[in-house]
Amino acid sequence: MIVDVNVNLMRWPFRRLPFDDTPKLVRKLREKGVTQAWAGSFESLLHRDMRTVNSRLAAECRQSGVGILVPVGSINPTLPDWQEDLRLCQDAHGMHVLRLHPNYHGYTLDADVCHAVCALANKRGMIVQLVLKIEDERSHHPLLRVPTVDISALEALINKHQGLRLIVMNNYGTVRGAALDRLVKAGHVYFETSHAEQVGAFEKLIKRVPYERVLCGSHFPFFNLEATLLKFQESRIGGFITDAIQHGNAQKLMQYAAEGSR
Amino acid sequence: MKDLNRRGFCSIAAGGLASAARHSVAAGGARETRTNSTQTTGSDAPIWDLHCHFSGVSAETVEQRAEQILSYADRMQIQRLVFFMGWPWSKYPKPQEVRRQNDQVLSVLKRWPDRLLGFAYLNAQYPDACLQEIERCIQEGPMVGVKLWVAHKCNASELDPIIRSCGELNALVYQHTWLKVTGNLPDESTPMDLAELAQRHPTVPIVCGHTGGDWTRGIRAIRQTANVYAGIGGGDPSAGFVEMAVRELGAKRVLYGSDAGGRSFASQLAKVYGAQLSQAEKRLILGGNLRRLLTPILRAKGVKL
Numbered sequence: 235m236i237v238d239v240n241v242n243l244m245r246w247p248f249r250r251l252p253f254d255d256t257p258k259l260v261r262k263l264r265e266k267g268v269t270q271a272w273a274g275s276f277e278s279l280l281h282r283d284m285r286t287v288n289s290r291l292a293a294e295c296r297q298s299g300v301g302i303l304v305p306v307g308s309i310n311p312t313l314p315d316w317q318e319d320l321r322l323c324q325d326a327h328g329m330h331v332l333r334l335h336p337n338y339h340g341y342t343l344d345a346d347v348c349h350a351v352c353a354l355a356n357k358r359g360m361i362v363q364l365v366l367k368i369e370d371e372r373s374h375h376p377l378l379r380v381p382t383v384d385i386s387a388l389e390a391l392i393n394k395h396q397g398l399r400l401i402v403m404n405n406y407g408t409v410r411g412a413a414l415d416r417l418v419k420a421g422h423v424y425f426e427t428s429h430a431e432q433v434g435a436f437e438k439l440i441k442r443v444p445y446e447r448v449l450c451g452s453h454f455p456f457f458n459l460e461a462t463l464l465k466f467q468e469s470r471i472g473g474f475i476t477d478a479i480q481h482g483n484a485q486k487l488m489q490y491a492a493e494g495s496r
Numbered sequence: 497m498k499d500l501n502r503r504g505f506c507s508i509a510a511g512g513l514a515s516a517a518r519h520s521v522a523a524g525g526a527r528e529t530r531t532n533s534t535q536t537t538g539s540d541a542p543i544w545d546l547h548c549h550f551s552g553v554s555a556e557t558v559e560q561r562a563e564q565i566l567s568y569a570d571r572m573q574i575q576r577l578v579f580f581m582g583w584p585w586s587k588y589p590k591p592q593e594v595r596r597q598n599d600q601v602l603s604v605l606k607r608w609p610d611r612l613l614g615f616a617y618l619n620a621q622y623p624d625a626c627l628q629e630i631e632r633c634i635q636e637g638p639m640v641g642v643k644l645w646v647a648h649k650c651n652a653s654e655l656d657p658i659i660r661s662c663g664e665l666n667a668l669v670y671q672h673t674w675l676k677v678t679g680n681l682p683d684e685s686t687p688m689d690l691a692e693l694a695q696r697h698p699t700v701p702i703v704c705g706h707t708g709g710d711w712t713r714g715i716r717a718i719r720q721t722a723n724v725y726a727g728i729g730g731g732d733p734s735a736g737f738v739e740m741a742v743r744e745l746g747a748k749r750v751l752y753g754s755d756a757g758g759r760s761f762a763s764q765l766a767k768v769y770g771a772q773l774s775q776a777e778k779r780l781i782l783g784g785n786l787r788r789l790l791t792p793i794l795r796a797k798g799v800k801l
Contacts (some may be wrong), residue, residue, distance in 0.1 A: 250710065252735050252772055363729060370732050372676040373710040406732075429732075433568040433757040454735075457763075458770030461733035464762035469573050488618040 236463075236485035238453030239331075239363070240403055240426050241271040243294055243303075246368075248375055249279060253455035254382055263302060266459055269481070271303055272363075274333040278308030279368070284319045292327040304488075306331040306363065310339040311347035317354060333363040333403075336395070337383045344387035352391060356398040359494015361487055365403040366387075368456065381399035385409050392421040399487055404429050404453060418443055424487070426451025427462050427479070432455040436469035436479070444477045449484050526740070533621035544576040544786040545754050545761070546670070546703065547729035550583040550600070552757020558583055562604040565757050566611060568628065572761040572781065575783065578753070579604060579734055580615035580643035580670065587681070591625035598633050605638050613790070618658065620648035626658050632668050640793045643670035650685040651692040663700035666792040672705040674735065675713050675745050685718035694724045701789050703727045703751060711737050715744050722749075724784070729753030733761035733763040738771040738781065747777035751785050 240277055241263075243256055247319045253259045255277075265269050267352065275291040281344060288307045295303035307323030309316055309332050323329040332355055334348075355362050367382040374380060385408055392400065399422045402409055406429035409417060418425045426453045452462040466476055511793045520526075562584065569577055577699040582597025582789025589597065594617055601614040616633035618626040626642075632640040642662055645648060650671045662669050674680055687708040694702045700723060707726040710762050718724040726741045726749060741750045754764035787801065794801060 249736065252621035252739060327758070370709070370733075371680050372674070374677050376677050426690045431759055431763060434553075434761055435567055456735060458735045460770040461763040464572070464766055465760055465767070468568055468760055468762040470571075471730045481566040 235266045235481045236416065236450055236479045237268075237270045237457075237488075238268045238448045238452050238454065238462075239271070239272045239401060239484055240428050240453050241273045241455075242276050242456065243273050243291060244276045244458060250316045255457075256303075256465075259455055260299050260302055262459060263454075266463060268459075269302065270426050270484075271299070271454075272331055272484075273299070273303045274363070276307055278310070278333065279335055279338045281495040282310070282313060284308060284310055284313060284316070285322060288319065288323055288329075292329070304331070304458055305329055306333045307335065308333045308335065309351055309371055311337075311351040311495060312339055312341055315352065316347075318361075320351070320358075323493060324360060329360075330423045330488060330495060331361045331363060335365050335366060335368075337367070337380045342384060342387060343391050348391065349394065352395045352398055352400075356395045356463055357492055361399045361401065361473050361491050363403050365406050367404050367406070379410050387411070389413070389416055389420050392417060392423055396421055398422065399490060401426055401449060401487075403414060403451065406431065414442060416440045418447060423447065424483070428453035430465065434469050435465050436471050440471060440475060445471070445478055448479045450480050451488075538734055541782045541784060542575040542784035542787075543573060543752065543765070544578070545574050545729075545756070546578050546727060546751050546786055547705070547753030548577045548756050549578070549581055549585075549758065550577050551764075553583075558600040559604055559607060561757075562608065562767060564613070566608065568756070568761055572765060574761060576607060576611060576613060576711070577756075578613045578615060578786075580618045581645070587645065588621070589617070589619050590621050590795060591619070591629075592679065594622075594625065594629060595632075597640075598629060602633065604638060609638070613641075614639040615643045615668070617645070618643060620650070620652065620654050623654045624658055626649045627661055629665070630658070630661050634793075634797050635664075637697060638690070638797065639667075640790050640797070641670060644669070644671045644685075646672060646681050646684045648683050649689055651689040655693055656696065659697045659700050659702070663697060666796065668789055668793075669693070669702040670705055672713065673708050674706055675708040675710040677710070687714040691718050691721045691724060694718075694721045694753055698723055701725060706755075707737075712740065713727075715741050718797045719744050724749070725789075726750045727753050728767055728781075729764055730755030733766045733770075738767050739773065742771075742773055742777055743783075747773070747780045748785055751781045751789075 257349040277287045281287050293306045295305040307329040309320050425445045426449045452459050550558050553561050555561045579601050584602035597617050604612045605612050616629050616639045635682040673685050675686050687704050690704050703725045704718050705727045754761050
């Protein structure tokens with residue numbers, strides 16, 4: 235049983251990905267033992283009609299991914315009346331998880347809109363996924379260079395919204411060292427695994443982050459799905475912790491959000 | 497050290513990896529529900545890793561570092577590992593520092609002669625010293641290739657004697673390349689620079705390290721230069737990379753490497769395991785091609801294959 239908290243559907247704007255067709259993506263997830271995938275939408279990066287982005291995503295999950303795909307709504311809090319998008323995510327589509335892309339949407343973590351969306355998500359008991367990057371900055375399209383999210387204000391954000399469940403996504407060393415330690419202590423901050431690197435990546439990760447705060451994430455289909463899965467083989471972390479990372483921690487989080495929405 | 501022989505690798509195809517993972521998981525006291533995560537090898541090929549360093553682990557000596565990296569390589573069933581550059585790294589090493597780093601690699605080759613291969617690190621700013629190091633480490637020593645990093649643009653004429661010498665010895669040339677939209681280092685080479693160099697030496701195989709990082713451009717840059725090979729190690733495990741390389745270059749021109757220990761073996765192997773390619777193509781990329789390219793020099797050194 236594997237819960238992958240970091241999947242995207244639809245089209246990456248800059249090239250076709252081998253598994254960007256949803257039925258094909260679902261077949262691959264099943265083939266590799268993924269039983270649940272929290273799926274956002276690549277459309278959310280650049281589209282402004284976020285309501286249709288989220289409704290298309292929900293429909294795609296219903297149509298091609300029943301029983302495995304869990305739609306993750308995207309909110310762009312720089313758009314007027316984003317609160318209605320958030321309401322629709324939870325009330326109309328039954329979404330428990332929201333994905334934020336501050337770098338693609340043009341705001342910082344200390345911006346009022348960022349605090350506002352975190353406050354509303356917290357109030358509604360929704361989980362927030364903070365995506366730090368999608369692609370290596372060195373390889374961006376020259377006309378669309380999007381810097382990695384500046385995380386200097388993340389600790390203050392967490393401190394202000396106590397109780398918020400926040401997952402740091404695509405962290406390739408952006409959050410590290412003492413800043414990471416402080417974040418772990420500050421609140422309910424989780425880290426997914428897609429960008430954990432170095433030999434024995436997971437062994438090193440759980441030395442720094444309590445295993446209860448680590449979630450299995452692949453960044454599939456942008457990354458090869460096997461990248462995260464094979465890291466369980468490369469690292470010796472034991473069956474109990476493997477279970478927690480592969481599904482237990484995500485299931486507890488989702489249970490929290492489901493209870494919060496009642 | 498575990499003996500990774502041909503029989504051991506054949507067992508992978510029959511589910512050997514999955515079995516091993518089940519065993520280790522069971523030993524941890526949990527259910528066996530997660531083992532699909534390890535059934536991803538998709539190949540029975542002996543794996544040769546073109547690109548390893550002493551990085552990503554903590555230890556005082558390079559021997560200790562190599563030992564740790566080998567322990568991870570064992571878990572991923574990697575048979576042979578090519579090491580180059582010592583520790584710590586230096587972008588513009590003087591000849592004395594180059595020798596020190598190569599001595600570090602020589603020391604681990606001596607300890608694990610059946611598992612490790614070595615390339616001599618060179619700084620083309622010092623062409624005479626490069627030739628001396630090729631003589632010391634390759635002609636008279638056990639190394640089988642050279643590594644050029646970021647000290648000198650590789651299309652410069654200073655590299656010609658180095659490449660000629662490698663050609664005479666059948667030593668493989670590995671040149672780091674990158675195409676950064678954020679800007680390359682001052683003397684960092686691009687795949688276009690490498691294609692220029694390779695066209696002057698059409699019979700010498702040269703590896704385009706990282707395939708330029710931005711591989712969508714890097715593959716195109718080397719496409720018409722048949723003696724240039726795409727090194728896929730390092731960088732993110734982006735889906736589609738290896739498929740495009742095989743489509744544009746053919747599977748015989750694509751080489752697996754990891755850039756371990758700064759990268760995980762897992763993420764880099766996934767580029768091949770996750771690619772939509774035939775088993776025969778994956779076998780070539782994971783080790784067949786590197787073995788073929790190194791066979792002449794290994795035979796000349798009396799290494800059994």
